[in-house]
Amino acid sequence: MAFPIYGIGVAVVVIVAGLYRLLQVGKRDRHMPPGLPTLPVIGNLHQIPITGLYKQEKRKVISHTFSPKQLDEKHYKVQEAESTVLMANLLEKPGDFYCQIKWYTASVAASIMFGQRGATPDDFWARWTEAMEPGANPPVDEFPLLKIIPSSLAAWKRRAISAGEVMDNVWGKARRIIDERRARGERRNCIIDNLLDEYKNKGSPFTEHSFNNLMGEVVEGGADTTSAQLLTLPECFALPNLMSHVSSAAFAQARLRPGSSSAQVAQICPPPYYATWRCQE
Missing domain, CATH: 1.10.630.10 (Cytochrome P450)
Structure with a gap:
């Protein structure tokens, strides 16, 4: 009976020593500077981001x-x-x-x-x-x-x-x-x-x-x-102005309606001022 008891004791010691050694894996070495806390076995692996690397x-x-x-x-x-x-x-x-x-x-x-x-x-x-x-x-x-x-x-x-x-x-x-x-x-x-x-x-x-x-x-x-x-x-800036200048709005609408000719457009903004801010002067 002594041998089985001795064998069980050795096995327990080996298991405990193995677990202790395993738990030291991933632990910060005492010679290293202080840093983020680690977890057994995986160390800081869980703190490495898997998204947002770019x-x-x-x-x-x-x-x-x-x-x-x-x-x-x-x-x-x-x-x-x-x-x-x-x-x-x-x-x-x-x-x-x-x-x-x-x-x-x-x-x-x-x-x-x-x-x-x-x-x-x-x-x-x-x-x-x-x-x-x-x-x-x-x-x-x-x-x-x-x-x-x-x-x-x-x-x-x-x-x-x-x-x-x-x-x-x-x-x-x-x-x-x-x-x-x-x-x-x-x-x-x-x-x-x-x-x-x-x-x-x-x-x-x-x-x-x-x-x-x-x-x-x-x-x-x-x-x-x-x-x-x-x-x-345009809704923020144009609507108040149109409400204040109804006659100007009607004048512009008559010349900028779909199908208006270039001659009608030229009455408002003559060449060479097409599509420039100078036509407002």
Whole structure:
């Protein structure tokens, strides 16, 4: 009986020693400076973020791209050119005000980022807005358990996935157009060309998918939110003036109605002042 008891005692000692040694794995060495508390075995592994790894690089790219110096010296030229086109289009098609504003903001953002003007807005913006409007999605950040609901039972998940696929296709296609243009030896003075040249020499901190989405995020921010503001401002500024100057409003309406000729437009804003602020003088 002595041998089994002795064997059990040895086994207990070995198990305790093994557990103690295991619990020391991941513990901060006493020779190291103080730092964040650790957990047994995994150490600080649980404190390494699994998302948001590109936030700093994204912030760096965007802050440099839209610094006051860049805006004052480069980007304003694109805005002036596109605003001239916008005003000319509004004089010809005043009834198409909503789409023209959408086109203007998307074209400015696309020209600055991709070096090419934007096309007429299509149903992509409708699907994107539908997925992002207030109330479209439940508060999954506040209640993480909502994330485990399968897509088959959550229409908001299916809508978000569909919008994400549309975005991936749009920005993936934009990147392919850029790559084909650059393969022909055509380089333009735009953000994506500058970044691709830089990353070609020192390596890219992003995956191709992340980089494409970053460029797309900037276009979205410059197009969708800006157009919403521009579509609201005329109501804030124009309506009080129109109420105060009814005769002037009737005069302008008679000459800017759909189908008005260029001769009628010229009575209000004669050449060469089309689409410039000088026609207000």
